[in-house]
Amino acid sequence: xxxxxxxxxxxxxxxxxxxxxxxxxxxxxxAFEQRLRRDADLRGLVHGFQSALEAEVFAEPAPAxxxxxxxxxxxxxxxxxxxxxxxxxxxxxxxxxxxxxxxCLALGAFLQSLSNPGGGWTAQVRRMTGxxxxxxxxxxxxxxxxxAGVVLPAADELVPPGQNPLGSGPGRPAPSPDADAPSxxxxxxxxxxxxxxxxxxxRGLTAQVAELSQQVQQWSLIPSGVSRLHVFPLxxxxxxxxxxxxxxxxxxxxxxxxxxxxRLAGERMAAVLGGPTGTGSxxxxxxxxxxxxxxxxxxxxxxxxxxxxxxxALVPAQPGSPESAVASVxxxxxxxxxxxxxxxxxGAVAGSGPGLASVAMADPSxxxxxxxxxxxxxxxxxxxxxxxxxxxxxxxxxxxxxxxQYQLWNRGADGTVSSxxxxxxxxxxxxxxxxxxGSVDGLFMSLEPVGGSFQxxxxxxxxxxTPGINPVLPGLGKP
Amino acid sequence: xxxTQVRPVQPRPKPQTTLPFPGWATLRPGPMDGLDAGEDARxxxxxxxxxxxxLAELYRRRGGALLRFIQRILGDAPDAEEILQDALVxxxxxxxxxxxxxxxxxxxxxMIARGLALDRLRQRSRRAAGMDRLRSAxxxxxxxxxxxxxxxxxxxxxxxxxxxxxxxxxxxxxxxAIELAFYRGCTQEKIARTTGEPLGTIKARIRRGMIALRLRxxxxxx
Numbered sequence: 073x074x075x076x077x078x079x080x081x082x083x084x085x086x087x088x089x090x091x092x093x094x095x096x097x098x099x100x101x102x103a104f105e106q107r108l109r110r111d112a113d114l115r116g117l118v119h120g121f122q123s124a125l126e127a128e129v130f131a132e133p134a135p136a137x138x139x140x141x142x143x144x145x146x147x148x149x150x151x152x153x154x155x156x157x158x159x160x161x162x163x164x165x166x167x168x169x170x171x172x173x174x175x176c177l178a179l180g181a182f183l184q185s186l187s188n189p190g191g192g193w194t195a196q197v198r199r200m201t202g203x204x205x206x207x208x209x210x211x212x213x214x215x216x217x218x219x220a221g222v223v224l225p226a227a228d229e230l231v232p233p234g235q236n237p238l239g240s241g242p243g244r245p246a247p248s249p250d251a252d253a254p255s256x257x258x259x260x261x262x263x264x265x266x267x268x269x270x271x272x273x274x275r276g277l278t279a280q281v282a283e284l285s286q287q288v289q290q291w292s293l294i295p296s297g298v299s300r301l302h303v304f305p306l307x308x309x310x311x312x313x314x315x316x317x318x319x320x321x322x323x324x325x326x327x328x329x330x331x332x333x334x335r336l337a338g339e340r341m342a343a344v345l346g347g348p349t350g351t352g353s354x355x356x357x358x359x360x361x362x363x364x365x366x367x368x369x370x371x372x373x374x375x376x377x378x379x380x381x382x383x384x385a386l387v388p389a390q391p392g393s394p395e396s397a398v399a400s401v402x403x404x405x406x407x408x409x410x411x412x413x414x415x416x417x418x419g420a421v422a423g424s425g426p427g428l429a430s431v432a433m434a435d436p437s438x439x440x441x442x443x444x445x446x447x448x449x450x451x452x453x454x455x456x457x458x459x460x461x462x463x464x465x466x467x468x469x470x471x472x473x474x475x476x477q478y479q480l481w482n483r484g485a486d487g488t489v490s491s492x493x494x495x496x497x498x499x500x501x502x503x504x505x506x507x508x509x510g511s512v513d514g515l516f517m518s519l520e521p522v523g524g525s526f527q528x529x530x531x532x533x534x535x536x537x538t539p540g541i542n543p544v545l546p547g548l549g550k551p
Numbered sequence: 552x553x554x555t556q557v558r559p560v561q562p563r564p565k566p567q568t569t570l571p572f573p574g575w576a577t578l579r580p581g582p583m584d585g586l587d588a589g590e591d592a593r594x595x596x597x598x599x600x601x602x603x604x605x606l607a608e609l610y611r612r613r614g615g616a617l618l619r620f621i622q623r624i625l626g627d628a629p630d631a632e633e634i635l636q637d638a639l640v641x642x643x644x645x646x647x648x649x650x651x652x653x654x655x656x657x658x659x660x661x662m663i664a665r666g667l668a669l670d671r672l673r674q675r676s677r678r679a680a681g682m683d684r685l686r687s688a689x690x691x692x693x694x695x696x697x698x699x700x701x702x703x704x705x706x707x708x709x710x711x712x713x714x715x716x717x718x719x720x721x722x723x724x725x726x727x728a729i730e731l732a733f734y735r736g737c738t739q740e741k742i743a744r745t746t747g748e749p750l751g752t753i754k755a756r757i758r759r760g761m762i763a764l765r766l767r768x769x770x771x772x773x
Contacts, residue, residue: 086754089761093732095739124764125733126657128717129620130613131768137614141632142607145639149603 084114092121178277181270479520481528489528591656599646606643613657614639617664623717624668624734625675634671638664669736718760720767725760728753 090096091104108114483489518528591612597605617638622631641663649659717734718726727746731737743750 082758085762086758089758090739090754092761093729093757094736095732095757120765120768121761122655122658124761124768126655126661127768128733128764129661130616130657132616134615134619137610137618137635138632141614141636142610145606145610145636146603148636148640149606149643 084117088114088117088121092118092125174277174281178274178281181277182274478517479528480517483516588656591660592651595642595646595649595656595659596651598643599649603643606639609642609660610639613660617660620661621664621668624665624672630671630675631668634664634667637667641667665733665736672736718764721760721763725756725763728756729760729764732757 087096087100087104091101096104108118481489516528516532518532520529591609594605594609594612598609614635618631618635621634621638625631625634638660642660645663649656654662718729721729724746728742731742731745732739737745739750739753743753746753748756
């Protein structure tokens with residue numbers, strides 16, 4: 073594409089090349105980006121140069137990435153991830169900030185009281201009550217706000233302007249330089265009263281912080297099925313998952329089908345675990361299928377407790393090659409797994425913490441490592457609640473025993489089994505996972521040692537007496 | 552032993568390159584043309600979802616190239632590996648904000664790595680400059696050298712070793728200009744100062760160099 077005006081073309085090329093090498097200053101860059109928006113040819117030019125730079129870095133075959141770094145990278149990402157999900161998508165970003173803001177406010181209030189006992193809060197209280205704290209009922213002598221009875225929180229460094237997450241909580245008032253100082257004796261009384269008022273405020277703030285934390289806890293109790301659905305890579309987005317908020321069954325304030333199902337499944341499993349006779353077997357699913365409704369049958373005795381779901385963390389496990397080298401992970405812990413039915417037991421695994429598998433994977437000398445743990449005796453069958461029209465299923469299983477972790481697998485069309493991740497234990501007796509139909513047809517869960525395995529080595533969750541039926545999504549796929 | 556209901560895994564074909572870490576030895580080899588970025592975009596989307604497995608795959612595919620890139624900026628020091636880790640973690644954190652419409656996945660990752668590496672380079676220079684000033688203040692009146700372009704680049708052997716084949720096909724003048732911009736993060740003025748050429752010449756060289764690089768890319772595909 074030759075520009076009829078060669079010098080304009082040259083100028084464009086020059087600007088584009090400077091832009092791509094980050095050599096333009098801020099004003100030039102902004103001007104250039106505005107031009108970019110309007111000029112498709114210029115965009116093409118920039119794209120060509122950009123690709124040339126990428127080729128510079130990526131085109132030539134590169135040596136393999138060093139294996140020993142991956143373990144460290146994984147650890148650092150895990151540290152990030154650990155703080156993130158138990159909350160519904162929309163709220164999780166704000167909860168830590170709100171809690172932090174509340175804590176800062178409480179601290180700020182307290183420090184303010186220490187540093188500025190004569191003004192500050194006194195003025196605030198005066199504005200709020202229209203009277204001096206030392207002389208309740210007396211008309212305010214320092215009502216400078218001009219709008220009696222209206223409290224305008226002053227600009228607060230700790231809370232962004234316009235936002236006050238604690239609702240009617242006090243902002244930090246500006247120090248009022250002309251707060252009148254009563255005479256000495258009255259001043260002592262004023263200070264005492266002010267101190268009491270301050271302590272009341274701090275208590276109030278502490279209570280609000282506590283309430284926020286509790287809300288955080290409560291949110292964590294709601295199985296965030298929405299975020300769970302995002303985990304699976306092959307899922308169909310846009311499943312019509314929204315149903316009206318809590319219906320007459322009083323299941324709760326979930327507003328998504330996945331969450332409701334997860335809650336139901338969790339409650340039912342909790343009942344199974346806690347009750348004298350467990351009945352959570354597959355026929356329950358069938359009855360729900362026939363009913364076609366997400367509401368629990370009346371008289372089902374739902375428990376108040378709802379069991380949360382852990383975030384599914386992905387372990388980059390891949391099926392190992394049949395010829396495996398001997399693994400070496402410090403000591404007699406690791407063993408060789410040459411088949412799916414080997415019984416290599418590692419006494420060190422139980423209670424050894426979640427890092428063992430990732431350490432093994434980072435060890436460049438390890439070929440394939442597998443651990444097994446003692447499976448639980450007669451675990452209750454998983455309880456599956458499904459809304460078949462929407463294709464969402466919730467599966468509740470008793471949380472893995474110590475030393476064990478559930479791992480999700482997908483069996484592909486060619487029969488190869490790949491790991492989708494391990495279920496992070498949630499500290500509750502029940503774990504619930506929600507799935508989207510059609511996301512993974514060959515989905516199943518097995519109980520593996522903590523940290524996961526490269527291949528399913530432990531018992532597959534579900535009824536071993538019904539081969540041919542996918543224990544997790546019965547009737548939807550072959551195991 | 553509990554019997555699983557899983558059929559045994561079929562053995563996978565042996566890979567063409569051996570990868571040194573476990574579990575990945577049987578993965579299919581990377582793309583023949585290193586620039587096939589569709590898979591990378593998909594992986595970044597999965598990383599945004601929180602899937603560490605996708606990050607691992609990204610690392611396997613692009614980690615080596617990124618490390619080589621960072622080494623071109625920083626040299627062989629253990630710094631480079633540390634910055635590579637930082638870059639992967641930054642990719643993990645920022646994947647949610649990646650917009651495929653605005654940037655290509657390779658370019659995005661490259662710029663993240665470049666930013667971190669240049670920060671570290673400047674940090675090193677400041678430290679080195681500080682030490683130089685200290686030494687020269689104590690010793691003699693000789694002015695402290697400009698560390699950006701001398702401590703880590705004046706020695707031609709070191710530069711050659713560090714850069715390898717980077718920008719290999721370009722004429723020396725263009726190569727130098729683009730090298731200072733891309734691998735050193737120098738401003739136009741600094742490039743002009745370092746090479747002793749006027750600003751206009753530098754811009755022209757950069758323009759011609761980028762056109763040449765683009766041409767090299769296009770002829771690759773033919």
